[in-house]
Amino acid sequence: MKQPAAFELREVAVSFGRQDVLRGVTTRIPAGETIAVIGESGCGKTVFLKLLVGLLAPTSGTIHFDGLRITGSSERELFQARLRIGFLFQSGALFDSLSVFDNVAFGLRAQKKWTDKEIADKVHERLTEVGMPDGAAVKMPAELSGGMKKRVGLARALALDPEVMLYDEPTTGLDPIMTDVINRLIVAVRRRRPITSVIVTHEMRTVRAVADRVVMLYPLRHLGPDQAQVIYDGPPTGLEGHADSRVRNFVAGDSETAIVE
Amino acid sequence: MAQGIILGRDINRAMIALGDWSAFAGHALRGLVGARTRSGTLISICYSIGVMSVPVIVITGFFIGMVLAVQAYAQYHNLGLDTWLGSMIHQSVIRELGPVLAAVMLAGRVGSAMAAELGTMKVTEQIDALACLGVDPVHYLVVPRFLACVLLIPLLTVLANVAGVIGAAVICLSIYHIDAHHYWQHGRDFIDLSDVILNLIKPVFFGAFIALISCHRGFRCRGGSEGVGRASTEAFVWSFLAILVLDFFLGLTINSIKSRWLDLDMVKLTS
Numbered sequence: 001m002k003q004p005a006a007f008e009l010r011e012v013a014v015s016f017g018r019q020d021v022l023r024g025v026t027t028r029i030p031a032g033e034t035i036a037v038i039g040e041s042g043c044g045k046t047v048f049l050k051l052l053v054g055l056l057a058p059t060s061g062t063i064h065f066d067g068l069r070i071t072g073s074s075e076r077e078l079f080q081a082r083l084r085i086g087f088l089f090q091s092g093a094l095f096d097s098l099s100v101f102d103n104v105a106f107g108l109r110a111q112k113k114w115t116d117k118e119i120a121d122k123v124h125e126r127l128t129e130v131g132m133p134d135g136a137a138v139k140m141p142a143e144l145s146g147g148m149k150k151r152v153g154l155a156r157a158l159a160l161d162p163e164v165m166l167y168d169e170p171t172t173g174l175d176p177i178m179t180d181v182i183n184r185l186i187v188a189v190r191r192r193r194p195i196t197s198v199i200v201t202h203e204m205r206t207v208r209a210v211a212d213r214v215v216m217l218y219p220l221r222h223l224g225p226d227q228a229q230v231i232y233d234g235p236p237t238g239l240e241g242h243a244d245s246r247v248r249n250f251v252a253g254d255s256e257t258a259i260v261e
Numbered sequence: 262m263a264q265g266i267i268l269g270r271d272i273n274r275a276m277i278a279l280g281d282w283s284a285f286a287g288h289a290l291r292g293l294v295g296a297r298t299r300s301g302t303l304i305s306i307c308y309s310i311g312v313m314s315v316p317v318i319v320i321t322g323f324f325i326g327m328v329l330a331v332q333a334y335a336q337y338h339n340l341g342l343d344t345w346l347g348s349m350i351h352q353s354v355i356r357e358l359g360p361v362l363a364a365v366m367l368a369g370r371v372g373s374a375m376a377a378e379l380g381t382m383k384v385t386e387q388i389d390a391l392a393c394l395g396v397d398p399v400h401y402l403v404v405p406r407f408l409a410c411v412l413l414i415p416l417l418t419v420l421a422n423v424a425g426v427i428g429a430a431v432i433c434l435s436i437y438h439i440d441a442h443h444y445w446q447h448g449r450d451f452i453d454l455s456d457v458i459l460n461l462i463k464p465v466f467f468g469a470f471i472a473l474i475s476c477h478r479g480f481r482c483r484g485g486s487e488g489v490g491r492a493s494t495e496a497f498v499w500s501f502l503a504i505l506v507l508d509f510f511l512g513l514t515i516n517s518i519k520s521r522w523l524d525l526d527m528v529k530l531t532s
Binding site for chain 1: 387389392393394396397
């Protein structure tokens, strides 16, 4: 079994044109840990996640993945690194011209390492793992519900046996039952294999259910030039009683601070 | 002063966009060497770009020929040059109107569709998903579209040329009752094989630029359905401009190649 990897971010900043999204973010994600990145909309959570897999490049700062410097590495090195990282997109991002089976088999076929039989076995194994019913493999993404799309997206991300799983808002837009199903799946995925997980979310149920550690980002538009963007970095249990009212308000879903601002 | 600053900013933005497109085109062209395109993917894109475009190309070509005949007949008839209509129409269709109008139609039909399809993939994160599965999205998505455009747009241009020649002949021979023998004779005298072949170089370039511009707009699409619509419109507008600019420079190049060949022929004849 492969060993889990770790990320290290140093003084990472991201800007799109004149709009600063992340500034001075320094954190370490140890191997095997499950980290939840929380914060209100527009604070740069998804940007943070896409930096880890090299889909976005930081404006300044460095990101290391298991010793490899993601920033400044070649396209080939990036593609090799990405094979070790699974990514569950917010919408599932299933290829809409391919069936569920072909979606899950896509990464396996692209590697040209396995026979058709081995690929079929792996696809069925992953679809069973995420609880997709028999017969779903032949369906097209348009025929699936939101929860099913996320489960197929998770099966596709797990197909290549990644060492790291990145989840972008895995429970957003789902009903409470399906939210619980996805939360349980995330926990089960971690239990079955040694895997590092980073979950971007603003659902506190998800945070409490799955995270070992929480990093909270605050939108730069509400911060002064010298204020840190990471306003909380610790266990989920420390969120409620934290001294910073911005953390407490977010956890309690209290909009008082936002209205004053 | 303020206008100068705005102009400077616009030029700067245009240069950045051109640089970005050049890097994208270079990345895609590198994929022609290294990337493996699945034959199934290529065939399905060829079908959608080539076969599905046949009706619109044939109709466009046919009407270009007919309109040319109708517009030119009165002037040629007054001078008693009816039978020379064939030479003018065939030259116009094969040298200019066939390639350019076929390319413009394809920029509208194929280019916009490619930009919309890739733009939708971009905003629904399917392109990011490809990258996360260890596949180069530019090689995987752009290379087959580029190949299909470069291979099929010249063939569709031949079809547009043939339809234009037939359309003109229908009007000239059936409606205006021009003498068929002299009509075809004059038509043939002013068009030779080098015209046909050299003017098929144009559609190769048109196809390459339509594919690279449209795919680039799709890949750079942002902002949901509105962004997809914008990408689709930009793909057509930029492809259209590229076709006109390329047509001018390729026309100059082809003419200089032809005159050089003719000079060589003259040398051969005199020696």
